Amino acid sequence: xxxxxxxxxxxxxxxxxRQYWWDLWRYRELFFILAWRDxxxxxxxxxxxxxxxxxxxxxxxxxxxxVFGKIAxxxxxGTAPYAVLVFAGLLPWTLASSILNDASGSVTGNxxxxxxxxxxxxxxxxxxxxxxxxxxxxxxxxLAGVMAWYGVMPDWHILLLPVFVLLAVLxxxxxALWAAAMIVKYRDFRFVIPFAVQxxxxxxPVGFSAKIIPAEWQLLYSLNPLVGVIDxxxxxxxxxxxxxxxxxxxxxxxxxAGMLWFGIHxxxxxxxxxxxxx
Amino acid sequence: MADTVIRAGKLGKSFIIGHNKFQHSAILGEALVRSARSxxxxxxxxxxxxxxxEGDELEEFWALRDVDFEIKRGEVVSIIGxxxxxxxxxxxxxxxxxxxxxxxxxxxxxxxxxxxxxxxxHPELTGRENIFLNGAILGMTRRExxxxxxxxxxxxxxxxxLDTPVxxxxxxMYARLAFSVAAHLETDILFVDEVLAVGDAxxxxxxxxxxxxxxxAGRTVLFVSHNLAAVTALTRRGIVLKDGQLxxxxxxxxxxxxxxxxxxxxxxxxxxxRGRHSAIIAADLLDVHGMPTDAYEPGxxxxxxxxxxxxxTLGLGFNMQxxxxxxxxxxxxxxxxxxxxxxxxxxxxxxxxxxxxxxFLASGDYSFDLTxxxxxxxxxxxxxxxxxxxxxxxxxxxxxxxFNQNQGDGVLALQLEGRLRIESKPPAAD
Numbered sequence: 001x002x003x004x005x006x007x008x009x010x011x012x013x014x015x016x017x018r019q020y021w022w023d024l025w026r027y028r029e030l031f032f033i034l035a036w037r038d039x040x041x042x043x044x045x046x047x048x049x050x051x052x053x054x055x056x057x058x059x060x061x062x063x064x065x066x067v068f069g070k071i072a073x074x075x076x077x078g079t080a081p082y083a084v085l086v087f088a089g090l091l092p093w094t095l096a097s098s099i100l101n102d103a104s105g106s107v108t109g110n111x112x113x114x115x116x117x118x119x120x121x122x123x124x125x126x127x128x129x130x131x132x133x134x135x136x137x138x139x140x141x142x143l144a145g146v147m148a149w150y151g152v153m154p155d156w157h158i159l160l161l162p163v164f165v166l167l168a169v170l171x172x173x174x175x176a177l178w179a180a181a182m183i184v185k186y187r188d189f190r191f192v193i194p195f196a197v198q199x200x201x202x203x204x205p206v207g208f209s210a211k212i213i214p215a216e217w218q219l220l221y222s223l224n225p226l227v228g229v230i231d232x233x234x235x236x237x238x239x240x241x242x243x244x245x246x247x248x249x250x251x252x253x254x255x256x257a258g259m260l261w262f263g264i265h266x267x268x269x270x271x272x273x274x275x276x277x278x
Numbered sequence: 279m280a281d282t283v284i285r286a287g288k289l290g291k292s293f294i295i296g297h298n299k300f301q302h303s304a305i306l307g308e309a310l311v312r313s314a315r316s317x318x319x320x321x322x323x324x325x326x327x328x329x330x331x332e333g334d335e336l337e338e339f340w341a342l343r344d345v346d347f348e349i350k351r352g353e354v355v356s357i358i359g360x361x362x363x364x365x366x367x368x369x370x371x372x373x374x375x376x377x378x379x380x381x382x383x384x385x386x387x388x389x390x391x392x393x394x395x396x397x398x399x400h401p402e403l404t405g406r407e408n409i410f411l412n413g414a415i416l417g418m419t420r421r422e423x424x425x426x427x428x429x430x431x432x433x434x435x436x437x438x439x440l441d442t443p444v445x446x447x448x449x450x451m452y453a454r455l456a457f458s459v460a461a462h463l464e465t466d467i468l469f470v471d472e473v474l475a476v477g478d479a480x481x482x483x484x485x486x487x488x489x490x491x492x493x494x495a496g497r498t499v500l501f502v503s504h505n506l507a508a509v510t511a512l513t514r515r516g517i518v519l520k521d522g523q524l525x526x527x528x529x530x531x532x533x534x535x536x537x538x539x540x541x542x543x544x545x546x547x548x549x550x551x552r553g554r555h556s557a558i559i560a561a562d563l564l565d566v567h568g569m570p571t572d573a574y575e576p577g578x579x580x581x582x583x584x585x586x587x588x589x590x591t592l593g594l595g596f597n598m599q600x601x602x603x604x605x606x607x608x609x610x611x612x613x614x615x616x617x618x619x620x621x622x623x624x625x626x627x628x629x630x631x632x633x634x635x636x637x638f639l640a641s642g643d644y645s646f647d648l649t650x651x652x653x654x655x656x657x658x659x660x661x662x663x664x665x666x667x668x669x670x671x672x673x674x675x676x677x678x679x680x681f682n683q684n685q686g687d688g689v690l691a692l693q694l695e696g697r698l699r700i701e702s703k704p705p706a707a708d
Contacts, residue, residue: 008384008385008386009374009384009385009386009389010382010383010384010385011371011372011374011377011378011382011383011384011385012378012381012382012383013377013378013379013380027417029414029419029420030414030415033410033411033414033415037400037403037411040402040403040407041400041402041403044402044443045402112397112398113397113398113415114375115375116375116393116394116397117373117375117391117393117397117398117415117416117417118373118374118375118389118391119415119417185329185330186324186330187330272377273329273377275370275375275376276293276329276376276377277329
């Protein structure tokens with residue numbers, strides 16, 4: 001790493017940094033270390049420690065199953081047990097919402113670093129994605145347990161699950177990057193994001209199946225990109241029991257791509273002035 | 279190899295800063311009107327995509343202006359200047375933390391900067407974990423940290439506590455570990471800002487030795503410090519900044535002399551504006567000989583001299599607010615409230631000298647905000663940071679420990695009155 005004395009860099013106002021993506025690669029270790037730090041400190045000085053990673057998603061699943069399945073008596077998809085349906089929706093939702101929550105506040109949360117050291121700032125929100133994925137992995141284990149309990153066996157569809165995981169991450173990153181940049185500039189957004197996440201939980205088919213939305217509204221409903229992601233998850237996990245609604249899925253993809261571009265664009269444009277504003 | 283590694287041309291940096299003009303208004307209605315106005319202004323700023331700045335009045339402030347210099351490979355250069363001269367801003371631009379407003383910088387080589395020690399240290403993590411975390415943050419690879427690990431631990435002298443969370447460390451241990459990581463950075467170009475002021479006298483000496491080792495190893499080092507002795511010992515060339523402008527660039531001895539001279543004369547030519555009834559024209563900290571200074575010796579009386587132009591008011595008094603390097607209030611004095619002393623009512627110029635009780639201020643930077651106050655308690659002329667000064671070392675009674683603001687012990691070294699009394703307590707007789 002010491003042989004780069006030939007590298008040349010020009011700093012100027014408003015200059016797009018051509019080295020940026022190369023820098024991002026070079027600082028990849030920092031990315032892992034920041035993620036590791038966030039995981040390492042999370043369960044320090046707790047009694048049950050890592051068990052929290054299991055307890056939290058499991059309890060949410062139980063509550064949702066009782067509220068939506070038993071009390072509201074919403075229909076499941078095919079013969080799938082309601083708990084599995086809920087969990088298959090809860091997984092991508094938790095992944096996406098925790099990325100949005102954590103990544104959006106991450107730059108201001110690391111203000112000390114931003115004002116004292118240089119590194120590509122994208123690393124900070126991206127590191128929280130890795131943390132979200134680790135939690136996701138834990139939840140996946142619980143899902144396997146729940147499915148085994150109900151005797152639900154996944155078929156070949158499950159092989160496509162990683163694609164939908166990636167999609168869930170992409171859905172969240174766009175708005176999260178945008179929000180992270182905005183929070184640096186206007187702290188007001190710190191109050192907006194949790195609210196948006198809360199609303200998101202009810203307008204996304206987490207506790208219920210997207211199939212209960214009337215057919216004429218399905219396309220419009222798919223403008224919420226999480227609809228496509230959650231549908232995809234259920235399709236991959238429940239297999240044939242939950243067919244994928246393709247036009248809606250395509251719209252979800254388009255919206256995701258648009259938000260991703262916008263998020264990265266905003267972040268990159270604002271990033272150079274983070275230290276001025278933070 | 280005498281090629282240029284840093285070239286700065288017409289470098290400038292401006293900030294928008296806000297002032298709270300009516301800081302002490304206690305009237306609810308007025309406060310409401312002001313916050314409503316501030317919401318409207320901030321909202322308008324937001325629509326135009328500007329950042330939010332707190333305060334009633336905005337001002338563009340140039341922290342750096344038209345700075346030009348070139349640094350060749352292997353040069354060791356110090357940047358000298360008083361508080362607010364733009365030294366740290368310059369380092370932050372060079373280390374890519376801040377973006378210049380005007381001009382440009384060309385850098386050739388891998389850069390690392392130390393603006394503080396222990397950036398990113400996490401209190402819950404152990405010493406070992408923090409070495410890796412901090413190393414990565416400073417731009418070291420895991421492999422680099424691994425190969426240097428033993429040296430780092432050796433240098434810090436905390437090997438016994440490597441697996442203890444650093445929140446259980448003493449201030450000194452923490453600082454030593456943090457500096458040790460930083461001291462083992464290997465880059466072509468190194469920027470160092472005031473990080474030597476940590477730990478006890480012995481550790482400071484080791485830090486200085488280490489710095490001169492680095493400097494003599496043929497690397498390019500830019501070094502900011504208030505410690506003029508260290509500056510002369512470590513560097514050959516000095517750049518003097520004043521109010522954001524480069525006023526001298528040459529041999530370090532000449533730079534130090536230039537800096538000291540500029541301290542004495544720079545003070546007369548200040549324009550702080552005026553209030554409705556009065557204007558603070560000059561303000562100085564005086565040394566024991568009654569000469570203006572910007573260095574305060576802990577434990578000596580704090581003598582301030584103010585020159586005031588009073589136009590017409592009755593009973594004008596002064597408030598002074600002492601602040602530390604983070605601009606947090608440390609102490610407050612009000613002549614009307616505490617001493618019932620006010621200026622005479624005739625208009626004219628007055629020179630007032632205040633002798634404040636000695637304080638054992640920890641080493642670091644301080645400032646006094648000065649305010650003239652017309653009765654009952656209306657702020658008239660407010661000059662934030664009117665007096666800037668610096669404490670080089672604070673080791674009361676010649677102890678081997680330097681109290682420093684950065685160490686987290688606070689800003690005062692506490693002193694015993696008389697001797698420490700220790701008596702054994704007889705068991706209570708029931």
